[in-house]
Amino acid sequence: MHIGIPREIKNHEYRVALTPAGARALVAAGHAVSVETGAGVGSGFADAAYRAAGASIAASSKDVWQAGLVLKVKEPQAVEVPHLRDGQILFCYLHLAPAPALARSLMASGVSAIAYETVSDAGGGLPLLAPMSEIAGRLAPQMGALGLHSSNGGSGVLVSGMPGVPPAHIAIIGAGIVGMSAARVAIGLGARVTLLDRVAAPLSRAEQNFGARVETRYSTPDAIADTLPCADIVIGAAQIPGRHAPRLISLAQLRTMRRGSVLVDVAIDQGGVAETSRPTTHSDPFFIAEGVVHYCVANMPGALARTATEALTHATLPYVLALAAQGLAALDADSGLKAGLQIHAGAITHAGLAEDLAGA
Missing domain, CATH: 3.40.50.720 (NAD(P)-binding Rossmann-like Domain)
Known part of the structure; x- marks a missing residue:
C-alpha cells in the first residue's frame, strides 16, 4: 500500500505521524511511504533520515494526499479536507465530538476515518491516546x-x-x-x-x-x-x-x-x-x-514534539502495519482497531459520537 505522511499545519504543531524508523519498518514490509518535505523537521527528523529509511520525499502536500492510507497527528485542517477522497483511509486524532462541521466534511468526502483516540486494547484501554x-x-x-x-x-x-x-x-x-x-x-x-x-x-x-x-x-x-x-x-x-x-x-x-x-x-x-x-x-x-x-x-503534546512523535509511532506502528497489509479488512481481525472507526461510507460509525452530533 502507498502510505502518505503530510506535514502538520495546525498552529505550532511540531509532531509528525511517523518517525524514520517507522517508515523503515513499513518499507521493509513492502509498502511505499511518501513524506512531505519538512514534515519531520519540527520533531528533529530531517528529510534525509526518511530517504535513508527508504521513503520518498514529496515536494508538496498534494502528492502525499494521493496515498491510499494517510497518517496524521491532528485532525485535517480546512485546507486539507478537499484532498480527502472516497476509498481512502485516514488514521489520526480526530476529536470530532466538538467539531460537527469537520465530521460532516469527512462524511461527504467518502473517506474511512479511524481515530487514534478510540482505538482500544483487550483490556479496554486506549493505547494510542x-x-x-x-x-x-x-x-x-x-x-x-x-x-x-x-x-x-x-x-x-x-x-x-x-x-x-x-x-x-x-x-x-x-x-x-x-x-x-x-x-x-x-x-x-x-x-x-x-x-x-x-x-x-x-x-x-x-x-x-x-x-x-x-x-x-x-x-x-x-x-x-x-x-x-x-x-x-x-x-x-x-x-x-x-x-x-x-x-x-x-x-x-x-x-x-x-x-x-x-x-x-x-x-x-x-x-x-x-x-x-x-x-x-x-x-x-x-x-x-x-x-x-x-x-x-x-494540542499540548505538540510542544514536546520529539518525545511525542517517538511515543506516538511506537504505539501506532502495529496498527499501521496491519492497515497497510490488509486495508479495512484489518478491522475485522481486530475489534480494538475497529473501535477507532468513526466515519465510513458517508456515515458516522461510532455510536457515542453519533449521539453527541445528532442534530448538530
Whole structure:
C-alpha cells in the first residue's frame, strides 16, 4: 500500500505521524511511504533520515494526499479536507465530538476515518491516546504554574511555596492517565494536591502511589463545588472516549474560584470540562474569563514534539502495519482497531459520537 505522511499545519504543531524508523519498518514490509518535505523537521527528523529509511520525499502536500492510507497527528485542517477522497483511509486524532462541521466534511468526502483516540486494547484501554495523555498530564501542572505568573494575569502564587509561605493547591478532576500524570508532577513541584474521580479504584491507586502527598475525593458536583474556591490551579482531566468531555464546571461554579487562579482544561480537544473553556493555541495559550486564567491548548503534546512523535509511532506502528497489509479488512481481525472507526461510507460509525452530533 502507498502510505502518505503530510506535514502538520495546525498552529505550532511540531509532531509528525511517523518517525524514520517507522517508515523503515513499513518499507521493509513492502509498502511505499511518501513524506512531505519538512514534515519531520519540527520533531528533529530531517528529510534525509526518511530517504535513508527508504521513503520518498514529496515536494508538496498534494502528492502525499494521493496515498491510499494517510497518517496524521491532528485532525485535517480546512485546507486539507478537499484532498480527502472516497476509498481512502485516514488514521489520526480526530476529536470530532466538538467539531460537527469537520465530521460532516469527512462524511461527504467518502473517506474511512479511524481515530487514534478510540482505538482500544483487550483490556479496554486506549493505547494510542495513552502516550499523549501522559505527556499532556505531565505538562498540565507546568502550564498551570505559568498561568499563575502575574504577567499572565495570575495570582502570583509560587507552586512550591517558600519557608513560611504555603504552596499552591492543585485540584485535578479525573484520575485517569492525564490525572495521575498531572498528580505525579504536581507533587514533585511541592504543591498541595487534591485528586477527584467518580471511581474508587484509581483513587486507591493514587493513595498507594503517593501516600499522604495526595488527598483524594469522590468526584460529585458537591465535591467539585467545595474544591474550586480553594484551588489555585484546577486541571480538567475527565473524558469519555470519543464523546464530548463531561461539562463539570458551570459558569456559576467558575465564578466561585479565586481571582487569578488557573484552569488548565486538558479535555479541550473533546470540548472541555468548563462552560467558559474555548480552544487556544501555543502562540496564544491563555485567556481570562471571570477573573480566572484559562489554558486550553488543544494540542499540548505538540510542544514536546520529539518525545511525542517517538511515543506516538511506537504505539501506532502495529496498527499501521496491519492497515497497510490488509486495508479495512484489518478491522475485522481486530475489534480494538475497529473501535477507532468513526466515519465510513458517508456515515458516522461510532455510536457515542453519533449521539453527541445528532442534530448538530
